[in-house]
Amino acid sequence: MEQTEEKKDAVRANQLQAFNRLLDIMDDLREKCPWDRKQTIASLRHLTIEETYELSDAIIRDDMQDLKKEIGDVMLHLVFYAKIASETNTFNLAEVLNTLCDKLVFRHPHIYGNTQANTDEEVKQNWEKLKIKEGNKSVLGGVPVSLPALVKAMRIQEKARGAGFDWEEKEQVWQKVQEELQEFESEFNQPDLNQVDLEKATGEFGDLLFSLVNFARFIQINPEEALEKTNLKFIKRFQYMEEESAKEGKNLATMSLAEMDVYWERAKQY
Incomplete structure (x- = not known):
């Protein structure tokens, strides 16, 4: 046990040393590099989105070496944002990390408090209730507006489930898919496509996609x-x-x- 703790301490020391090195390099780049010095929080945004998609690609390809690189790229951006904010005394990296730690402790009362949660579903339900206590007016308020529609549909449904609003059996969800498919088909059941009301058809197609995402989520398939x-x-x-x-x-x-x-x-x- 003592050797395990010693190894853990050595690994942690190495991690902290590497992170400290990154912070030093970030300081140097912000001071000495014309490109890095020019960047703002707004100018980095689209680059961060690109890096996030590259991280996602590495995960889908199951490319661990590329994943290691992409995690580093995303981490650089997060440190960059905190560095820029610290220059105007808005916040610094320590505040970012401590705020995150405080939130994690608060949202895991089954670990750091007396709440019982023996399954992941119970954890999710507690999570959503705690978000409301934090000031969110709606369970769905935390879903980013700019998420791609397919991912957003899945997150909306997951959050609704966390609040207890969900189907009980997969057969019910599949029946809903069939119902939406029939409603979509009826919009196109015209002898002439020019007679189709595209606005209504678009709405029905959206309902069909939403129901398919719901079924995929229910049977534990990630639709994205x-x-x-x-x-x-x-x-x-x-x-x-x-x-x-x-x-x-x-x-x-x-x-x-x-x-x-x-x-x-x-x-x-x-």
Whole structure:
């Protein structure tokens, strides 16, 4: 046990040394580098979004080496924001971390208090109740407005579940999917597409997507991850079609759908 504690202390010391090195480098860059000195919180925003997506890509690819690099890139941005804020005495990194620690302690009373929570669902329900105590007017108030719609739908449903608003059985959710599919289909059940009310059809399509996301969540499938894997699979197969047809002196743009389908079936076996 003593050796384990010694090893833990050594690892922690190494972590703190590395983090301190990052803070020193950030100080140097902010003082000496023209590009870093020019940056503002607003100018870094779109770069942070890009880095976050690159982190997500590494996770989907299960590329641990790339993941290590992308975690570092995101961490740099977080330190950068805190550094800029400290220059105007708005807040500093210590305040950021202590605020985070205080929030984690407050939101985990089953660890740091007397509350009982034996399952992850009980933890989520307590979490949402505590957020309301913190001042959130709505359980859904913490869902970022700028989230992509598919991810936002999942987070909305997760938060509603945390408040106790959810289906009881997966069959109920699937029945809702079927209901929304029929309502969407009825909007297009016209002899002439020009007679379709696109505004109503768009609304019904949104309801259908929302119900599918709900079903995926209910059976523990991440819809964002599932769709991205399908995107990557389609890209791989389509690029195979392009490459193989080019080897045979053909161009997809001049091929019939039947001709392309031959390459598509080959791509599925690739």
